[in-house]
Amino acid sequence: MASSSTVSVEEGLEELTLTVRWSGKEYTVRVCADDSVGELKRRICEATNVLPKRQKLLYPKLGPKLADDSLLLSQLNLKSSLKMTMIGTVEDDIIVDQVDAPEIVDDFELGQDEVVDIKDKEVNKQKLRRRVNQYKIELLHPCRSGKKLLVLDIDYTLFDHRSTAENPLELMRPYLHEFLSAVYAEYDIIIWSATSMKWVELKMGQLGVLNNPDYKITALLDHLAMITVQTDSRIFDCKPLGLIWAQFPEYYDSRNTIMFDDLRRNFVMNPQNGLTIRPFRKAHLNRGSDRELVKLTQYLLAIAELSDLSQLDHSNWESFSEDNDAKRRRHS
Numbered sequence: 001m002a003s004s005s006t007v008s009v010e011e012g013l014e015e016l017t018l019t020v021r022w023s024g025k026e027y028t029v030r031v032c033a034d035d036s037v038g039e040l041k042r043r044i045c046e047a048t049n050v051l052p053k054r055q056k057l058l059y060p061k062l063g064p065k066l067a068d069d070s071l072l073l074s075q076l077n078l079k080s081s082l083k084m085t086m087i088g089t090v091e092d093d094i095i096v097d098q099v100d101a102p103e104i105v106d107d108f109e110l111g112q113d114e115v116v117d118i119k120d121k122e123v124n125k126q127k128l129r130r131r132v133n134q135y136k137i138e139l140l141h142p143c144r145s146g147k148k149l150l151v152l153d154i155d156y157t158l159f160d161h162r163s164t165a166e167n168p169l170e171l172m173r174p175y176l177h178e179f180l181s182a183v184y185a186e187y188d189i190i191i192w193s194a195t196s197m198k199w200v201e202l203k204m205g206q207l208g209v210l211n212n213p214d215y216k217i218t219a220l221l222d223h224l225a226m227i228t229v230q231t232d233s234r235i236f237d238c239k240p241l242g243l244i245w246a247q248f249p250e251y252y253d254s255r256n257t258i259m260f261d262d263l264r265r266n267f268v269m270n271p272q273n274g275l276t277i278r279p280f281r282k283a284h285l286n287r288g289s290d291r292e293l294v295k296l297t298q299y300l301l302a303i304a305e306l307s308d309l310s311q312l313d314h315s316n317w318e319s320f321s322e323d324n325d326a327k328r329r330r331h332s
């Protein structure tokens with residue numbers, strides 16, 4: 001039998017075991033040389049529950065380099081025996097934190113070549129394989145045979161996390177429960193947010209998504225399921241659907257999965273499966289007029305009969321519904 005240390009070194013990727021001191025205890029985190037500092041912080045978050053943005057990493061010889069999330073660990077010459085110190089506190093008031101956090105609105109445009117490049121790069125496929133092994137999806141409800149899969153982002157997709165309200169229901173995207181109830185007939189539903197599981201559970205619970213009698217949520221995923229990918233010019237996090245497909249291959253694959261997210265870069269590992277939803281912002285202003293989920297209900301139900309969703313160009317989803325309506329009118 002091969003020892004675990006040889007198995008973990010995958011195609012030349014050096015795996016590092018680092019020790020992190022925090023709050024009087026020591027934690028061990030395993031990362032790879034091609035991971036970024038941001039990725040290291042996510043591993044530390046898994047061990048300590050301190051969110052990456054709350055962490056300050058200290059190691060004398062590295063100075064300010066550990067403050068740059070985009071730097072690769074291989075650029076820092078880390079040794080496996082290294083012990084660093086982390087300063088940071090676990091979130092207590094997560095709602096206040098969300099509102100205080102700097103807003104990321106720039107969905108920078110990735111060129112078509114760049115997109116192809118990212119999903120086909122061997123280093124990114126390796127990261128995905130590692131994440132499949134590290135992140136076990138817990139089912140809240142069983143997968144259903146014969147159903148397609150809908151993966152939903154939360155912030156700006158189902159919820160305006162930047163506005164404030166006495167009651168979170170005021171910030172919920174209109175028609176959310178009607179939408180989920182209707183599409184549940186054809187789709188299993190997984191929620192995947194780039195925030196922490198604490199926030200995902202809190203938010204979905206407050207909105208009444210986790211105990212609705214008309215639909216069930218199959219699973220919740222958080223930022224720890226994401227991977228960091230890089231192009232020549234950028235390093236960013238994305239949500240690889242391959243993580244879900246690898247864990248439930250008998251139910252879900254690239255042909256029966258569709259993902260909604262207001263940030264297109266989140267589905268860069270599976271561009272054919274992503275639909276860029278209009279962000280739901282300024283809830284108090286737009287609550288009365290936003291009908292995105294009504295229209296998307298029609299689209300999802302219209303395409304549910306197709307055997308391969310990845311053949312569609314989801315960027316044309318609005319004209320697909322109109323074409324179908326026109327056909328239906330002609331036939332009636």
Ligand code: MG
Binds near residue numbers: 155156157263
């Ligand atoms: Mg979002």
